[in-house]
Amino acid sequence: MLDATPKERVTREALRINSCKTCQPVGALYAALGVHNCMPYSHGSQGCVAYHRTVLTRHYKEPVMAVSSSFSEGASVFGGKSNLTTGTKNVFDIYNPDIIAVHTTCLSEVIGDDLKAFIRDMEIPEGKLVVHCHTPSFKGSHVNGYAAMMAGFISYLSEKTEKPNGKLAVFPAWSEPSDLRLLKHYMDLMGISYTLFPDQSGVVDAPMTDHFESFPKGGTTIDEIRGLGDCTHVLGLGEWTVPEPCNALSKKCGVKSDIIPYPIGIANTDHLLMKLTELTGKEVPYAIEEERGQLIDLILDQHIWTSQKTCAIFGDPDFVLGVTSLVLEMGMIPKFVLTGTPGHAFPKMCQALFEQYGVEDQCQAFEFDDLFTLHQLVKNEPVDVLIGTNYGKQIARAEKIPFVRAGWPVLDRYGHYLWPNIGYRGAMRFVERISGAIMDHVDQTCSDEDFDVVM
Ligand code: SF4
Numbered sequence: 125m126l127d128a129t130p131k132e133r134v135t136r137e138a139l140r141i142n143s144c145k146t147c148q149p150v151g152a153l154y155a156a157l158g159v160h161n162c163m164p165y166s167h168g169s170q171g172c173v174a175y176h177r178t179v180l181t182r183h184y185k186e187p188v189m190a191v192s193s194s195f196s197e198g199a200s201v202f203g204g205k206s207n208l209t210t211g212t213k214n215v216f217d218i219y220n221p222d223i224i225a226v227h228t229t230c231l232s233e234v235i236g237d238d239l240k241a242f243i244r245d246m247e248i249p250e251g252k253l254v255v256h257c258h259t260p261s262f263k264g265s266h267v268n269g270y271a272a273m274m275a276g277f278i279s280y281l282s283e284k285t286e287k288p289n290g291k292l293a294v295f296p297a298w299s300e301p302s303d304l305r306l307l308k309h310y311m312d313l314m315g316i317s318y319t320l321f322p323d324q325s326g327v328v329d330a331p332m333t334d335h336f337e338s339f340p341k342g343g344t345t346i347d348e349i350r351g352l353g354d355c356t357h358v359l360g361l362g363e364w365t366v367p368e369p370c371n372a373l374s375k376k377c378g379v380k381s382d383i384i385p386y387p388i389g390i391a392n393t394d395h396l397l398m399k400l401t402e403l404t405g406k407e408v409p410y411a412i413e414e415e416r417g418q419l420i421d422l423i424l425d426q427h428i429w430t431s432q433k434t435c436a437i438f439g440d441p442d443f444v445l446g447v448t449s450l451v452l453e454m455g456m457i458p459k460f461v462l463t464g465t466p467g468h469a470f471p472k473m474c475q476a477l478f479e480q481y482g483v484e485d486q487c488q489a490f491e492f493d494d495l496f497t498l499h500q501l502v503k504n505e506p507v508d509v510l511i512g513t514n515y516g517k518q519i520a521r522a523e524k525i526p527f528v529r530a531g532w533p534v535l536d537r538y539g540h541y542l543w544p545n546i547g548y549r550g551a552m553r554f555v556e557r558i559s560g561a562i563m564d565h566v567d568q569t570c571s572d573e574d575f576d577v578v579m
Pocket residue numbers: 147148149168171172173175176228229230231261
């Protein structure tokens with residue numbers, strides 16, 4: 125399928141081939157799904173929101189709710205104020221959410237629609253709310269849109285009152301519902317009082333019941349978002365994604381934040397737990413320590429299959445940085461690490477990790493790049509395993525590389541969103557899948573003499 129990809133690399137400045145990112149509104153929509161009784165609203169054409177909903181629905185295998193301003197030629201020329209005013213009224217009348225979270229699209233950004241003024245001029249029903257953020261898709265990626273929507277909620281809703289609530293606010297970078305469930309499990313085990321924002325668990329992984337609910341039980345409540353201003357501190361998970369909402373809360377309510385790496389891998393999970401202890405005074409219970417010990421045991425058991433093996437990792441910056449940290453802990457060499465999201469800090473952060481493990485001469489990191497580049501890289505210098513979203517499957521097939529699906533999106537498998545990536549438990553699953561992929565490849569390609577039931 126990708127047999128025509130040439131080995132020779134040429135400099136490209138105005139062309140992306142097989143992009144490694146999607147558009148900002150997708151991230152804004154996903155952040156809004158993490159708020160209870162919230163309807164995500166795309167201010168643009170129906171085609172945009174159809175795509176945003178489809179890609180989320182295909183990953184989570186759940187019907188993702190979102191509406192649109194349904195721009196036609198008139199709105200595209202004269203602006204979308206009337207569409208937004210009518211649209212939000214219809215949404216409150218028909219679906220009755222507590223809050224509508226509006227994000228822009230390429231079209232409304234090019235027109236220059238002033239959403240703040242539009243929302244100020246609207247008649248919003250008593251007890252209901254409308255918030256917004258700007259998500260121009262001609263820059264950034266879905267990661268930026270996710271952060272912008274978080275900041276949008278905070279700037280509209282969060283308040284500082286005279287009564288501190290004693291809670292720790294936790295802002296995760298884009299996370300699977302399974303990751304959020306594990307994070308809450310850890311904090312519950314430690315006896316921490318917290319507000320997790322946003323929280324898509326119980327929304328995009330809601331159980332099958334005998335009736336359809338437009339708004340499932342999960343999500344951070346509006347009161348909890350209001351109360352973020354009274355929290356003792358913010359713990360941001362993901363140095364790439366969460367500075368924007370952390371800064372928004374600091375600016376509005378003066379709540380200080382600590383931002384740590386996204387907790388994939390041993391060191392990053394240790395960092396999370398130590399930071400939770402430092403900020404709350406709560407101890408890490410034995411149940412979590414036990415998981416850490418199991419993970420170390422697993423890494424030791426299988427290390428002959430992964431130690432010094434090379435890999436290529438691609439996807440969203442915080443996720444990729446976490447997986448890179450984990451594979452280095454496994455003794456692997458992350459030869460190529462790539463994200464489609466723009467930002468010069470990414471290669472620097474990767475470089476710091478490479479240097480920490482003494483593999484800087486063997487590894488390269490790329491930001492704002494695409495899967496065509498990745499394919500050319502592995503075509504010239506093959507790797508033992510490829511780790512990333514399902515969009516790597518063509519490369520894996522063309523180059524006959526064992527492939528581990530990880531990150532967002534994974535559209536061609538089921539159930540992945542039920543298993544965590546973060547924490548010691550998530551790392552165990554990664555180790556199992558990476559070593560399993562390498563061993564499967566050996567089984568499929570070794571000679572009859574070497575083929576055995578014991579490996
Ligand atoms: S037009 Fe812009 S906002 Fe709409 S789907 Fe395409 S990139 Fe996303």
